[in-house]
Amino acid sequence: MSDYIGSDIIHPVAKQLDTYNAHDIDAFMQWWADDCQYYAFPDELLANGATEIRARHVTRFQEPDLCGLLLSRMVMDNMVIDHETVTRTFPNGVGELDVICIYLIEDGKIAKAWFKTGTPRLHKQPR
Secondary structure, eight states: OOOHHHHHHHHHHHHHHHHHHHHHHHHHHEEEEEEEEEEEEETTTEEEHHHHHHHHHHHTTTOTEEEEEEEEEEETTEEEEEEEEEEEEEEEEOOOEEEEEEEEEEEEEEEEEEEEOOOOOOOOOOO
């Protein structure tokens, strides 16, 4: 049996999404453990530690259209699984992609995260 309460587990995930959408790198990084690991699902390590996660997101937060829309969330023990649609500025235009985000929470921070991304869909451009 876990000592965690569901809302306590959700809190760091919800706050990191809020700060992601605000493009606030300092507030965003508060929710990641110093030794966290960030993966492309299932096992491609993209960033090892908070310094590398910060570096990945500094550039991303410069995208003017960047926004994650939470579609659903589930919690089991100390894991949170989100389904989001993320709007991005791709090299060939603004679009979106579906993302499954899996977060392992330890001591009130994200200790590990895995991201499974779908195929980007470009928004239709006005003629």
